[in-house]
Amino acid sequence: MKELIYKAKMLQSTLPYIRQFYGRTFVIKYGGSAMIEESLRESFAKDVLLLRYVGIKVIVVHGGGPQINKTLESFGIEAKFVGGMRKTDEETMHVVEMVLAGDINKDIVALINKHSGEQVYAVGLSGRDGNLIKAKKLDKEEYFKELGLEVPEEDIGFVGQVESINTHLLSTLMDNNYIPVIAPIGVGSHGEAYNINADVVASEVARYMKAEKLIFLTDTEGIKDQHGEVISSISKEEIYQLIKNGTIKGGMIPKVKSAIKALQAGVKKVHIIDGRCPHSILLEVFTEEGIGTEIVS
Numbered sequence: 001m002k003e004l005i006y007k008a009k010m011l012q013s014t015l016p017y018i019r020q021f022y023g024r025t026f027v028i029k030y031g032g033s034a035m036i037e038e039s040l041r042e043s044f045a046k047d048v049l050l051l052r053y054v055g056i057k058v059i060v061v062h063g064g065g066p067q068i069n070k071t072l073e074s075f076g077i078e079a080k081f082v083g084g085m086r087k088t089d090e091e092t093m094h095v096v097e098m099v100l101a102g103d104i105n106k107d108i109v110a111l112i113n114k115h116s117g118e119q120v121y122a123v124g125l126s127g128r129d130g131n132l133i134k135a136k137k138l139d140k141e142e143y144f145k146e147l148g149l150e151v152p153e154e155d156i157g158f159v160g161q162v163e164s165i166n167t168h169l170l171s172t173l174m175d176n177n178y179i180p181v182i183a184p185i186g187v188g189s190h191g192e193a194y195n196i197n198a199d200v201v202a203s204e205v206a207r208y209m210k211a212e213k214l215i216f217l218t219d220t221e222g223i224k225d226q227h228g229e230v231i232s233s234i235s236k237e238e239i240y241q242l243i244k245n246g247t248i249k250g251g252m253i254p255k256v257k258s259a260i261k262a263l264q265a266g267v268k269k270v271h272i273i274d275g276r277c278p279h280s281i282l283l284e285v286f287t288e289e290g291i292g293t294e295i296v297s
């Protein structure tokens with residue numbers, strides 16, 4: 001009986017958060033081990049559904065870097081990166097779209113729908129569907145200069161930046177109890193596909209949808225300082241300093257840059273949390289302490 005009472009108290013403790021976030025939109029960037037390890041995959045799917053069933057609107061944006069690298073290798077294509085961005089020629093772009101919008105996207109949709117009831121379903125989209133993500137080629141000079149990094153001379157190919165998000169499409173789906181699952185592929189003015197960093201897409205979706213929260217699931221406990229300690233809360237100025245001194249590097253750069261842009265555009269809170277921890281989303285949303293790093297404006 002004591003165990004049952006404890007469970008009841010735990011459920012009751014979530015009431016203030018359910019009340020606060022009811023009807024609000026959360027954007028979750030799904031990546032890392034949480035996409036690969038079976039127990040974490042199941043945990044993620046159930047957590048997302050729980051959020052939706054208590055009245056929180058959820059949009060999932062996923063990555064797939066390791067899977068893309070594996071497929072490129074099988075085709076004998078070398079994976080190259082510049083400043084945390086994948087260098088994407090036409091051949092690489094074909095593989096990226098095949099993996100992201102095909103295999104990975106549909107796998108995530110099937111995973112969520114396996115646990116859903118008749119009232120809620122996940123639906124898979126890429127930026128080409130309904131012109132969801134209109135894009136153009138990334139302005140690399142602007143991008144790298146903004147971070148205080150040297151602008152690479154080489155062409156980065158079909159790497160895109162978001163021009164607009166079709167909010168009507170996403171709102172229509174969510175208002176009818178669908179969970180949009182988005183592959184980060186943009187569409188150009190001539191119908192060409194662009195590879196866009198998933199963190200950037202998640203940030204732009206959160207910005208356009210005026211999301212309450214933007215949550216990044218990663219394979220790290222959060223942003224760490226020069227001594228390897230997790231920083232519980234960090235500002236924009238502190239982030240740029242850590243980029244300049246090399247503490248923040250590689251794939252974390254577009255993640256934190258995207259987080260800053262989202263906050264500046266009105267997203268209430270951005271969190272970088274450890275997706276290797278089971279139920280990390282619920283711990284972040286329904287507890288006072290939370291986990292990982294909160295980025296503040």
